[in-house]
Amino acid sequence: MPGPAKRILIDDARYILALSLMTDDPVSLIAAWPHDVHRIGDATYEAYRKRFPDIANKTRIAGSAESLSIEQILDVAPDVAIFREGLGPTPDQVRQLESAGIKVVFIDFFSQPLQNLEKSLAILGKLIGAEERTQAFIDFRNAHLKRITDRIEATxxxxxxxxxxxxxxxxxxxxxxxxxxxxxxxxxxxxxxxxxxxxxxxxxxxxxxxxxxxxxxxxxxxxxxxxxxxxxxxxxxxxxxxxxxxxxxxxxxxxxxxxxxxxxxxxxxxxxxxxxxxxxxxxxxxxxxxxxxxxxxxxxxxxxxxxxxxxxxxxxxxxxxxxxxxxx
Structure with a gap:
């Protein structure tokens, strides 16, 4: 990409939480999301809606558990579309999106998070130009994980x-x-x-x-x-x-x-x-x-x-x- 993404389409509400670790206004970057409130909880969603009222007005698209609509994504015309690894578009559909100028990214918080969550966060941070703040959180997470794993290894x-x-x-x-x-x-x-x-x-x-x-x-x-x-x-x-x-x-x-x-x-x-x-x-x-x-x-x-x-x-x-x- 020529610069940080300004319009992001996501297929999972939990990616909003990830973006909120990296920027003070994550909702401004969202072009469309599934409105899958259950994945973050009603109370958490209401807290976001109170702080960022526009979250309720963002275009609703199919989530990772639903049937993908390429036409829907093309209508939104985001800079980048982010999907859960193992789901989302097929290789042919990826080519179709990319031919329309929409970059496609796969991340994983679900299948193998211990292997892939850090890499996924780094990708998101780079996409929005927030590498420094993202790395600060990754370092915080790693320090807390290491305190546990070191103790396990020492026993x-x-x-x-x-x-x-x-x-x-x-x-x-x-x-x-x-x-x-x-x-x-x-x-x-x-x-x-x-x-x-x-x-x-x-x-x-x-x-x-x-x-x-x-x-x-x-x-x-x-x-x-x-x-x-x-x-x-x-x-x-x-x-x-x-x-x-x-x-x-x-x-x-x-x-x-x-x-x-x-x-x-x-x-x-x-x-x-x-x-x-x-x-x-x-x-x-x-x-x-x-x-x-x-x-x-x-x-x-x-x-x-x-x-x-x-x-x-x-x-x-x-x-x-x-x-x-x-x-x-």
Whole structure:
């Protein structure tokens, strides 16, 4: 590109959060987005709409989970169109967009974020001419990650507890879980053993209750948010009270099969806002998982303090709590 992008089309709302780490006015750069509010949460979207009212008026286009419309993208005529790796346009469609003068970029916050998130952020920072601020955040993230990985490496005889992590808990029939990739990789990073990776070859899949029981997990972690509310699932996030979040987590723990798990009987049950997953602020997830899976090894890790620093130093719109909870 001859210069920084001024009109960006994105197929995932979480890319707005990434841009807000790099510039004080991320919405001014957005030419079109899917209006997939559920991916960042209603409360977060309202905070952006209050700060940047024009976000509601931006052209709506198909998201990464929908059918791509080349005609729709051509009508918007952005400088660059950004898609989730593994989805989006085919090679022929990329050529069609590029022949119209629209640059095409693929990034990955979803499949292999530990490998690709830093590279994806660097690409976005370069696209908008914000390399210095972007690198400052990358350095911040790497320093926090290194504090965890160094400690894991320095503990060669570390026992890796078996972790059952259920995503979108209660949204559908039990139980959706990360396999090889996605949030499951973070469980391994912080010294846990993701039981779903033993049977699921892809980044996400479904486990039967019998498989979960046979795997004998020692820790149970659920993710949820406003997207699970109508189904009576686990809810958490800025728009829910602590009491609502804990009550819904207790319902998840009381389901047939789940209630008999050893961590549930011990009260070793935790909840995490799903909107933090597949997100540029994945360091919050990493620290929270570390403190749950190895509470003694990481007793000094404080995700709340990290969130405060993220808000003070980087995010154009502060990220509100509460985004994690314990059943006890």
């Amino acid at each position: 060669p005889d570390l026992k890796r507890p078996r972790v059952f992590l259920e995503v979108h808990a209660g949204l559908t029939e039990c139980c959706n879980a990360p396999g090889k990739g996605n949030i499951g990789n973070y469980v391994d990073l912080v010294g846990g053993h993701n039981i779903a990776a033993d049977v699921l070859p892809s980044a996400i899949g479904r486990l039967g209750v019998e498989t979960i029981i046979d795997s004998d997990p020692e820790i149970y972690i659920a993710t949820g948010g406003p997207q699970t509310a109508k189904a009576g699932g686990f809810v958490i996030g800025p728009q829910f009270t602590t009491e609502e979040a804990r009550a819904s987590l207790a319902r998840m723990a009381a389901r047939p099969g789940i209630a008999s798990l050893e961590p549930v009987e011990r009260g070793e049950v935790h909840g995490l806002a799903h909107q933090l997953l597949n997100s540029p602020v994945d360091i919050l997830v990493t620290e929270r998982l570390a403190s749950w899976i190895h509470p003694e090894l990481f007793a000094d890790i404080d995700p709340d303090a990290t969130l405060t620093e993220l808000n003070d130093r980087f995010l154009a719109v502060p990220l509100a709590g509460s985004n994690w909870i314990d059943l006890r």
